[in-house]
Amino acid sequence: MDVVVRAVDLARRFKMGNAFVDALRGVDLSIERGEFVALVGPSGSGKSTVLNLIGGLDRPTGGEVWIDGVELGATDERTLTRHRREHVGFVFQTFNLLPRLTAVENVALPLMFSGVPRRERLDRARTLLENVGLGQRLTHRPGQLSGGEQQRVAIARALVGHPALLLADEPTGNLDTTTGAEIMALLKNLNQERQLTVLVVTHDPEVASFADRIVTLRDGRVQT
Ligand SMILES: Nc1ncnc2c1ncn2[C@@H]1O[C@H](COP(=O)(O)OP(=O)(O)OP(=O)(O)O)[C@@H](O)[C@H]1O
Ligand SMILES: [Mg+2]
Structure with missing residues (x-):
């Protein structure tokens, strides 16, 4: 069994003035490649x-x-940052694209921090945008793209560093039902074609139905 993610008795307590919020109270979770x-x-x-x-x-x-x-806890800040860059892709509800950059520049941006030469950065970004169906939108800026298109750009950007793991927090939260389903179908496709491990947070049962497995949290614990 090839386990990519293993969380063991995970706890997160936030301090709020003199009080505490126990957001996680012992979460165990394993995800296979x-x-x-x-x-x-x-x-x-x-x-x-x-x-x-x-x-x-x-x-x-x-x-x-x-x-x-x-084990991430045993790593210093620099190692953690490098780990994030090399192993994990993130997708958020609000897309988080840079408004002044074109689609291809947005996708290529993370590779700048990895020291990839400019020509190769743009080539890889272009290929990925074609993979997510945006070959005709390479030089559009985020404001010139629909919500679903912006999320595709964000997915391409998340994948440009070849991560093993894609993490998505409410990736369809700002999209209508049809567009949301298209984004989930795209993620499913990438998951199957690239052996990409995907963890999607959602409160929408329809979105969750694209997954192989559903994990339910309640009050900071996994519900069994
Ligand atoms: N930085 C923080 N400081 C204090 N409390 C926090 C912080 N982040 C989260 N919390 C608290 O931890 C709990 C879990 O928050 P979290 O954002 O993980 O919930 P969630 O399941 O993602 O909710 P939602 O579906 O609304 O996004 C909440 O009670 C929240 O108020
Ligand atoms: Mg949340």
Whole structure:
């Protein structure tokens, strides 16, 4: 069994003045390579917190996160940043594209930080945009694209560094039902064709139905 993600007794306590919020209270979760998992649960149940910890955007206050056999808690800030860049792609509800850059420039941007030469960056970005069906929108800026198109650009950007793991937090949250289903079909396709491991946070059962497996969070714990 090839486990890409392993969260062990994961806890996250946020300090709020003199009080605490226990967002996660001992979450155990394993995801195998090539799996497509949906993380569901009510608002405030800890979904985004789990995703941020697995992605190395935040650190747990208890427990461990292992990605590809590396325990993130044991790494310093620089190693964590490099790990994120090399192993994880992120997709967010609000797309988070840079408004002044074209689609191809947005997708190529992460490769700048990895020291890939400009020509190769743009070539790889162009190929990926073609892969997600945006070959005709290469020089459009985000404001000139529909919501679904912007999310495709964001997905292409997430994949440009060849991550093993794609993390998506409510990727269809700002899209209508039809466009949302198209985005999920695209993610499913990438999952199957590239053996990409996908973890999608959603509160929409229709979105979750694209997954191989559904994990439900409630009050900071996995519901069994
Ligand atoms: N930075 C923070 N400081 C304090 N409390 C936080 C912080 N981030 C999250 N929380 C709290 O932790 C709990 C879990 O939050 P989280 O964002 O993971 O929920 P969620 O399941 O993603 O909800 P939603 O579906 O609304 O996005 C919530 O009660 C939230 O208020
Ligand atoms: Mg959330």
